[in-house]
Amino acid sequence: MRSSSHVLPLGVLTALLLSQVCSGIKWLALSHVPASLHINQTQHCKLMPGMVSSQAQLCRSNLELMQTIIQAAREVKKTCQKTFSDMRWNCSSIDIPVDTPKYRPDLDRGTREAAFVYALSAATISHTIAQACTSGDLRLCSCGPIPAEIPEPGYRWGGCGDNLHYGLIMGSKFSDAPMKMKRAGSHANKLMHLHNSEVGRQVLREALVMKCKCHGVSGSCSIRTCWRGLQDLREIAMDLKTKYLSATKVVHRPMGTRKQLVPKDIDIRPVRENELVYLQSSPDFCAKNDKQGSAGTQGRQCNKTSSGSDSCDLMCCGRGYNPYTEKLVERCHCKYHWCCYVTCKKCERIVERYVCK
Numbered sequence: 001m002r003s004s005s006h007v008l009p010l011g012v013l014t015a016l017l018l019s020q021v022c023s024g025i026k027w028l029a030l031s032h033v034p035a036s037l038h039i040n041q042t043q044h045c046k047l048m049p050g051m052v053s054s055q056a057q058l059c060r061s062n063l064e065l066m067q068t069i070i071q072a073a074r075e076v077k078k079t080c081q082k083t084f085s086d087m088r089w090n091c092s093s094i095d096i097p098v099d100t101p102k103y104r105p106d107l108d109r110g111t112r113e114a115a116f117v118y119a120l121s122a123a124t125i126s127h128t129i130a131q132a133c134t135s136g137d138l139r140l141c142s143c144g145p146i147p148a149e150i151p152e153p154g155y156r157w158g159g160c161g162d163n164l165h166y167g168l169i170m171g172s173k174f175s176d177a178p179m180k181m182k183r184a185g186s187h188a189n190k191l192m193h194l195h196n197s198e199v200g201r202q203v204l205r206e207a208l209v210m211k212c213k214c215h216g217v218s219g220s221c222s223i224r225t226c227w228r229g230l231q232d233l234r235e236i237a238m239d240l241k242t243k244y245l246s247a248t249k250v251v252h253r254p255m256g257t258r259k260q261l262v263p264k265d266i267d268i269r270p271v272r273e274n275e276l277v278y279l280q281s282s283p284d285f286c287a288k289n290d291k292q293g294s295a296g297t298q299g300r301q302c303n304k305t306s307s308g309s310d311s312c313d314l315m316c317c318g319r320g321y322n323p324y325t326e327k328l329v330e331r332c333h334c335k336y337h338w339c340c341y342v343t344c345k346k347c348e349r350i351v352e353r354y355v356c357k
């Protein structure tokens with residue numbers, strides 16, 4: 001017997017359901033903004049999808065930065081999909097549509113995958129801004145500071161370092177904004193997303209390394225000019241993938257005077273600053289289930305000789321796989337001609353590939 005005396009209209013219900021999840025990565029929908037749109041008027045901020053009010057405010061007050069943030073949204077998508085191309089979950093659910101009603105919030109359910117995406121997003125936005133400062137794309141910032149240490153003999157500071165400081169300030173201001181809103185879903189989710197975003201930024205800080213260029217007579221490298229530059233996003237994403245694989249499940253419970261995230265199974269200790277955390281277990285991603293953000297692995301390519309996550313056994317979840325052949329055209333029998341060119345022939349090679357049933 002149904003006990004409810006009234007039924008909520010569907011629109012209200014959807015709004016209620018959506019308000020319970022904290023959508024901190026909706027701004028990734030910015031990846032759909034056409035590259036041809038030149039953002040130079042505050043009205044353009046209204047055309048930007050997926051932003052909360054404080055992000056729109058940042059857009060209006062710093063139009064120039066917006067182009068870089070849009071570029072970051074594209075980078076997040078590309079990097080996530082590359083990094084997870086050998087996994088059952090291949091980051092397909094990161095493709096956040098422009099029209100909000102169709103948004104599938106599986107990445108906001110507090111899973112391990114969400115932890116990775118939030119960390120990667122936070123790292124990427126700051127990475128992109130830091131490098132935009134260096135390349136002169138932004139007028140409000142320039143090269144990073146010259147390091148205070150005295151360089152070793154044969155080395156000198158020079159060039160233009162990445163402006164990580166500015167990247168971190170502006171990046172976190174933008175990407176953390178949805179989690180800082182008062183009515184933005186559950187406290188637990190917000191804490192989780194903020195924590196993982198900070199882990200992403202921590203990995204980025206560690207990715208600021210010394211880069212040098214050689215000078216001297218005919219490449220003798222008697223003197224090196226060095227600066228602090230960020231490693232490629234790919235490497236940062238690989239670090240975060242390692243953290244994803246060893247992420248810690250947490251629960252939201254009172255610790256001291258406030259409710260905090262604490263590890264679920266392990267000894268009583270606070271959450272560590274360098275670990276990704278999640279609240280909900282993920283499905284196995286074997287079968288298609290849109291609600292859970294699982295595209296399933298049917299039709300995915302697998303590797304018969306690999307013993308890792310891309311092996312046919314693991315990728316296809318025991319369903320088996322179908323072989324097919326692919327013709328590869330490669331350059332071969334290359335000859336060097338004095339001076340200075342190379343000629344090659346084209347060779348065809350048949351390779352066997354496998355896709356999951």
Ligand SMILES: *[C@@H]1O[C@H](CO)[C@@H](O)[C@H](O)[C@H]1NC(C)=O
Pocket residue numbers: 038040041
């Ligand atoms: C904005 O950019 C477009 C395209 O580059 C240009 O045609 C237009 O004049 C610019 N508007 C302003 C206000 O600068």
Ligand SMILES: *[C@@H]1O[C@H](CO)[C@@H](O)[C@H](O)[C@H]1NC(C)=O
Pocket residue numbers: 081085090092295296297298299300
């Ligand atoms: C991810 O997997 C799904 C399901 O097999 C597939 O349709 C999609 O093209 C894949 N996406 C990428 C980026 O590889």
Ligand SMILES: *[C@@H]1O[C@H](CO)[C@@H](O)[C@H](O)[C@H]1NC(C)=O
Pocket residue numbers: 303304305306307
């Ligand atoms: C399959 O896995 C093996 C072992 O890890 C690797 O050497 C090979 O390049 C992979 N093949 C493809 C097509 O990715």
